[in-house]
Amino acid sequence: MIDLYTVPTANGQKVHIMLEECGLPYQPHLMDLYGGAHRTPEFKKLNPFARVPIIVDRDAPGGDFAVCETIAILEYLAAKTGQFVPTDPRHRSEVQQWLSFVSTNIGPLFRGEYMFANVVPGKIRGAIDYFVSEAEKDFGTLNDHLDGRSYFVGDSYSIADMNAYPVAATSSQRLPNGLKPYPNIHRWAKQIEARPAVQRGMSLFTK
Ligand SMILES: N[C@@H](CCC(=O)N[C@@H](CS)C(=O)NCC(=O)O)C(=O)O
Structure with missing residues (x-):
C-alpha cells in the first residue's frame, strides 16, 4: 500500500x-x-x-x-x-529533460503568477505580466516540440506526458488565451485526456 x-x-x-x-x-x-x-x-x-x-x-x-x-x-x-519509462538511454534522458523543463521552469512561473495575483498584497501588474509572458514562451516551446508527435518522447506514453498534462489542462487556464494559441498542445492533451486513468x-x- x-x-x-x-x-x-x-x-x-x-x-x-x-x-x-x-x-x-x-x-x-x-x-x-x-x-x-x-x-x-x-x-x-x-x-x-x-x-x-x-x-x-x-x-x-x-x-x-x-x-x-x-x-x-x-x-x-x-x-x-x-x-512508463523507456529503457533506451537516449529516450530515458529525453524523458528526464522534459520532466525537468516542465517542473523546474514552467511550474515556478505559475507559482509566481499565482502568488502575485492572489497572495502578495497589491496585485503587482508588472510581476503578474512577467510570469504570464514567460509561461507563454515556454508553452510555445512545448507546442513546437509536439508538432507531429503523439507523445513527448519517442512513440510511447511516459511519465513525461503525465508530468506535462496537468500543466496543459489545469495551469493553462491561468493564461489569458488558455491553450488557443497552442494547437499541438491542445491535440496532444485531448489524446491524453481520453485515458481512463488520467x-x-x-x-x-x-x-
Ligand atoms: N518542487 C515541488 C513543489 C511542490 C509544491 O509547490 N506544492 C505546493 C502545492 S501544489 C505546496 O505544497 N505548497 C505549500 C507551500 O508552498 O507552502 C514538487 O515538484 O513537488
Missing part, C-alpha cells in the same frame, strides 16, 4: 495520474494547506521540504519509504513498476 498526501493542483494531479496508471494500491489523504497541515512537525518528519504531493511506500524493501518532490515520485513509481487521477478530490 502507498499513502499519498496531496491536493488537487497540477503537481498533485501528476502523481494521481501515475498512481492510477501503474495500478498500485494507494490511500489518498487530502492535505489542508491553508490550515498548515504540511508545516506540522509530524508531516515534516515525512517531508522536510513541507510541500505536497508526497508518497509513503509501506511495502518498500527495508521499511516505510517517503518520497518527496513530484518528479522524484514519478521516477520512483516508474522504477518500482518498470512502467480521468480518474484528475478527478481525485475535485468532486
